[in-house]
Amino acid sequence: MSALVPLGSGVWYLPGAVNSVVVENGKGRALLIDTGLDDSHARKLLRAVEAAGLGPSAILNTHSHADHHGGNAFILKKFPELAVFAPPIEAAVINHPFLEPLSLFGASPPPELRTKFLLAPASPAQLIPPGQQRLGGVDLDLIPVPGHATDMYAVQLGDMIYVADALFGPEALEKHPLTFCVDSAAQKVSAASLVELGGVGVVLPGHGHPSVDLPGLVGANLAAYERTTAAVLATVQEQAGSVDDLLARVSVRLGVHTGSPAAVVLNRAVVSAHLTELQAQKQVHCAAEHHRLVFRIYS
Structure with missing residues (x-):
């Protein structure tokens, strides 16, 4: 037990x-x-x-x-x-x-x-x-x-x-390069804001072990989130595509192994969230092309 x-x-x-x-x-x-x-x-x-x-x-x-x-x-x-x-x-x-x-x-x-x-x-x-x-x-x-x-x-x-x-523990970040989110920009802001909390001795993530290094844990998570954003942007730069096109190519780029339909829709949401963040930064844009929603580099 x-x-x-x-x-x-x-x-x-x-x-x-x-x-x-x-x-x-x-x-x-x-x-x-x-x-x-x-x-x-x-x-x-x-x-x-x-x-x-x-x-x-x-x-x-x-x-x-x-x-x-x-x-x-x-x-x-x-x-x-x-x-x-x-x-x-x-x-x-x-x-x-x-x-x-x-x-x-x-x-x-x-x-x-x-x-x-x-x-x-x-x-x-x-x-x-x-x-x-x-x-x-x-x-x-x-x-x-x-x-x-x-x-x-x-x-x-x-x-x-x-x-x-x-925040996620280091093992969870390594196991899941496409860390789930519905809003990647807000995810980064929330993680960074935790460093400002006073009087924290022990921090426990939902997935992982307790830590006494809150700044270090925040830094590791922010680096992982930024890697995902960079991977999505680089994938769009290589070739425009739909969310599903981009998901397949981002997964290869990050070494993600998708083993179930549930994992597909979860990872698809992550790519979508980072595309929305990139669109807000005017780095990508989307349009309807041949009955598909396609993301391209902003121009």
Whole structure:
């Protein structure tokens, strides 16, 4: 059984493909932050919380990607009284998860895009605004970090910050050269803004290990994001094309191995986001050509 790993006084995390954070409220219960992809992760999370002598007090989802809220349903079956909180736009998707594959595919998605990796069970999330909040008996600061998702929060708890997917660990960056985002320009701004936070001792990404070097982690992520932008621009410079044309060539350029339909639509969204950023910089433009949306170097 996986055990909780301490991050600070009354704060732990459960390592996994996605990290879950557990914050004690001083009354024998704990706020659960991000519940993982599925029942398996949620079961491990509840067992670890119970082994620590705690029970859940509430759930906070930092954003609506399935790997961060897919465990909600399992936990709510056992604790139906728990409130679920999420950023406003993300709460809508958690309540209606079909919006995730729908937005990625652009129409009613085929069965291959309705797996647990893109379509989590629905749960009744309440929207919570950013700033100082008290959730499940825990005081925390919700910091907007949009870009990876439309409306994502990092969570600061004293000198510890859980940055969710605003930053990734080095192994995750190496494994996924096309780091997912819906807005690459906002992703960079959010990552850079984290350096300005004061009093941070430990930083935990949603995917990766804790670090005490926040500036170094931010720098590594910004370098990775800029590499993707540069790769997309270089690919358009070589030859204009549709998003799908460019995705295939960018994937070869960056050594990306795409193994499933879900990976295709996720990577396609990344290329689209960087194309939008480049268009805002007047480096590329798009036009309808022969019934296709084609991106060319700006002239």
